[in-house]
Amino acid sequence: MSLSLTVNGRKRTVDAEADKPLLWVLREDLDMPGTKFGCGAGLCGACTVHLDGEAVRSCQTPIADAAGKQVTTIEGVAMNELGKRVADAWTALDVPQCGYCQAGQIMSATALLKQNPKPTPDDIDGWMSGNICRCATYMRIRAAIRKAAGLPAEMADASAIPAGEQLA
Amino acid sequence: MSEAMALSRRSFLVASMAGSAALTLNASVVLAAASANAPADVLNAFVRINADNTVTIGAKNPEIGQGIKVMLPMLIAEEMDLAWEQVRIEQTDADEKLYGVQTAGGSTATPRNWIPMRQVGAAAREMLVMAAAKKWNVDPATLSTAKGAVIQTSSGKTATYASLAKDAATQTPPDLAKVTLKDPAAFNIIGTSKPGVDVPKIVKGEPLYGIDTRVPGMVHGAVMKCPAHGGTVASFDDAAVKAIPGVLGVVAVNSGFVPEGKTDTLVIIADSWWKASKARKKLAVKWEDAAVTGFSTAKYEADAAKLFAAPAQTSAFKAGDPDAALAKAAKVVTADYEYPFLAHASLEPQNCTALFKDGKLELWAPSQSPANGRAETAKFCGLTPEDLTIHLTRIGGGFGRRLLNDYMVIAGQVAKAMAGKPVKVLFDRTDDFRHDFYRPAGWHRLTAGLGADGALVAFKDHFATFGADGKPVRAAQMNPAEYPAQVVPNVDLGVSYMATNLATGWLRAPSSNAMAFVFQSFLDEVAEAAGLDLPEFMRRTLGEPRELPGERAKFHTGRARGVIDAVCKTAGWKGREKGRGFGFYFCHLGYFAEVVDVSMADGALKVDKVWVAGDIGAHVINPLNAMNQAHGCVIEGLGQAMIGQKIVQEAGAITAENFGDFALMRIDAAPREIAVEFVKTDFPPTGLGEPALPPVIPALANAIYTLTGKRHRRLPLEVV
Numbered sequence: 001m002s003l004s005l006t007v008n009g010r011k012r013t014v015d016a017e018a019d020k021p022l023l024w025v026l027r028e029d030l031d032m033p034g035t036k037f038g039c040g041a042g043l044c045g046a047c048t049v050h051l052d053g054e055a056v057r058s059c060q061t062p063i064a065d066a067a068g069k070q071v072t073t074i075e076g077v078a079m080n081e082l083g084k085r086v087a088d089a090w091t092a093l094d095v096p097q098c099g100y101c102q103a104g105q106i107m108s109a110t111a112l113l114k115q116n117p118k119p120t121p122d123d124i125d126g127w128m129s130g131n132i133c134r135c136a137t138y139m140r141i142r143a144a145i146r147k148a149a150g151l152p153a154e155m156a157d158a159s160a161i162p163a164g165e166q167l168a
Numbered sequence: 169m170s171e172a173m174a175l176s177r178r179s180f181l182v183a184s185m186a187g188s189a190a191l192t193l194n195a196s197v198v199l200a201a202a203s204a205n206a207p208a209d210v211l212n213a214f215v216r217i218n219a220d221n222t223v224t225i226g227a228k229n230p231e232i233g234q235g236i237k238v239m240l241p242m243l244i245a246e247e248m249d250l251a252w253e254q255v256r257i258e259q260t261d262a263d264e265k266l267y268g269v270q271t272a273g274g275s276t277a278t279p280r281n282w283i284p285m286r287q288v289g290a291a292a293r294e295m296l297v298m299a300a301a302k303k304w305n306v307d308p309a310t311l312s313t314a315k316g317a318v319i320q321t322s323s324g325k326t327a328t329y330a331s332l333a334k335d336a337a338t339q340t341p342p343d344l345a346k347v348t349l350k351d352p353a354a355f356n357i358i359g360t361s362k363p364g365v366d367v368p369k370i371v372k373g374e375p376l377y378g379i380d381t382r383v384p385g386m387v388h389g390a391v392m393k394c395p396a397h398g399g400t401v402a403s404f405d406d407a408a409v410k411a412i413p414g415v416l417g418v419v420a421v422n423s424g425f426v427p428e429g430k431t432d433t434l435v436i437i438a439d440s441w442w443k444a445s446k447a448r449k450k451l452a453v454k455w456e457d458a459a460v461t462g463f464s465t466a467k468y469e470a471d472a473a474k475l476f477a478a479p480a481q482t483s484a485f486k487a488g489d490p491d492a493a494l495a496k497a498a499k500v501v502t503a504d505y506e507y508p509f510l511a512h513a514s515l516e517p518q519n520c521t522a523l524f525k526d527g528k529l530e531l532w533a534p535s536q537s538p539a540n541g542r543a544e545t546a547k548f549c550g551l552t553p554e555d556l557t558i559h560l561t562r563i564g565g566g567f568g569r570r571l572l573n574d575y576m577v578i579a580g581q582v583a584k585a586m587a588g589k590p591v592k593v594l595f596d597r598t599d600d601f602r603h604d605f606y607r608p609a610g611w612h613r614l615t616a617g618l619g620a621d622g623a624l625v626a627f628k629d630h631f632a633t634f635g636a637d638g639k640p641v642r643a644a645q646m647n648p649a650e651y652p653a654q655v656v657p658n659v660d661l662g663v664s665y666m667a668t669n670l671a672t673g674w675l676r677a678p679s680s681n682a683m684a685f686v687f688q689s690f691l692d693e694v695a696e697a698a699g700l701d702l703p704e705f706m707r708r709t710l711g712e713p714r715e716l717p718g719e720r721a722k723f724h725t726g727r728a729r730g731v732i733d734a735v736c737k738t739a740g741w742k743g744r745e746k747g748r749g750f751g752f753y754f755c756h757l758g759y760f761a762e763v764v765d766v767s768m769a770d771g772a773l774k775v776d777k778v779w780v781a782g783d784i785g786a787h788v789i790n791p792l793n794a795m796n797q798a799h800g801c802v803i804e805g806l807g808q809a810m811i812g813q814k815i816v817q818e819a820g821a822i823t824a825e826n827f828g829d830f831a832l833m834r835i836d837a838a839p840r841e842i843a844v845e846f847v848k849t850d851f852p853p854t855g856l857g858e859p860a861l862p863p864v865i866p867a868l869a870n871a872i873y874t875l876t877g878k879r880h881r882r883l884p885l886e887v888v
Contacts, residue, residue: 024442033380034373043827074373094363098233099370100564125836136803162791
């Protein structure tokens, strides 16, 4: 079936089976491989995108459900001021190891800060627990979210990077 | 596009006058052998000096998240006297004849490349100096270098590397073994924090990984593999699958597990992976698996019990007379320990893209061990290794899974069957869980004897592991130098083997990730019997600082003592305390001691803080990355112990389907703080991808014991 959606502000029309997940439409039909396939079951969060501003697992979102909606992916997250702050914090704190999960982490973190601009450590852990980082960069994910939120660094953040490196 | 330039055998540096941004490393930038007979492994790094005085450095090893893509170029840049801002980094292709060993495994890259990569940089610098000396007609001894320029301080003359590059390329390359390396006191890149070169691309979602490979005209393959390991395809009916629009066919291949002439994997090819994956439901397959369906977790447990009922079949290490010493011992401690099979569960599922054309095979491979992948793929495709071109992609997690190259072997055969069409083969998560090379399970029966003075006088293990014909399967062996074997007068490390149909493999800190739990937990029991805490027991058994021989590596008791003392000081260790545990381990040339603090909150175990002290030699090359690696090791180790990780087998097949069946550590279970310190000692630097992992597991188990009074002798720990 042919349907239209808006991806990162640009209207796109695709011809795909109605049950094809948004993830695979992005990766295969729209040539946007930034959104990652990890589990295909909504368990790891690697495929997280924003659908009309809400974080969703794109592997569990049939393309028919995205028709007519606004999709934001990692390729476009920095078009928005908050998304850019998050991506910049990720770069500044050198968060990634292998980096495969980080698109999903950044999309989830951006959604967190949108609805909770000053999250507590428990808020961060609770919200981000749907996103697996197999390399376990969690210390820096927490620090980067605090940095993007403009929150003061916790004691633990200082131990997440070597002494002498700038956190703020 | 980089400029293809004719290159003489003797040329070394080639200036790319094109000055373009999109560069690929190719023959124009090869650090060619100084002579035809020179050993390839020390003469094949890459350096290209660009017209704008940036310098492109080839990163030769596969990047799996360990940070090697930055670390190896740092070594070259240091000796070349570059400003880091000048450096541009590019991943090389896989070609061991040009670049030397290109393996991401065993934490070997640092010790293996520490000197050779610096020699490459120093040789480049020397040739630039020679070029300047000729140009200015001066003695090269009067010249120095800094920030990508050659300088004569006395005359004030200065020339950028870019301006000298063409002349430098015509200089006779120096003997790498004779180039002068920097005094470490002059290092200004090594030991400083350098962020990951791909991070700006990662945060923008740019294509980097194997799964992101896109080749014009590419089609997609989804796999169906015999669920029982070692089973083969008896017959299949693909009529219904082929009737689906967009499906191009089904190819049966041997993924490398079954005898030649047999197949164990069916690959459905379609114009979309989603379509190919969905079509699997319509593929009717009969498997031939009667010989392997008898293997199960329950069978291994029964087999281990049978092995323990008989004397050990063989011994990995024996000294003195342990039975006689135990008979005379003042105290005897015995305990059984065990741990399960584990999967790697790298987040990027296994994949590989391949194109077979005109008798040649081109692969885009997320492989940790591309040279082995080349040999195996060539063999299964009926090609010579030289027929293969292998591009290395960034890898979405390795952990040892991609040291074995079944995805290359599969993709190669499929591409050959689909000649002329590029094919990307991709596992789904269930395929990935069910067709891994698993960390083998193991069972240990341990006995220790203490003298009246509390000294360790005898030590015995009976290790029930997997093997055949008196030999262990991959990653299931006993290290004869397992501590404390070398410091006890009477010792026997007995081993017995049972069969498995599973393919086994190396999981981050292989063998050590299990042995640390077994031996350091048991030694905590022995220490308690001796009236000591584990750090003090370790100090007494380690004795005077000295080097002990070992099959894998020499073990320095003084370095072990150094990290034990360091972590005890930082954590404020005051002997046995409730909720606090300690573990030490030496592996991959690294010495690590760790302290874990745990508590119970609402009936659930919580790790509050972990302290890590590590000795990986005189230099921590990239501290920013080192910290991240140590954190990752600690959290992964905790994951192996405290969240129920185990691979279960029934009727020859693995039961795990997805992350609901095999949990990975999530952010809410990760400790809020991990304090890492490095103890610098006067030894060459060694790797950090693995050695920080093993000791956290016994430190956790020992902490739980002090908290609850219950000894946990089986992984995963069943707490609460």
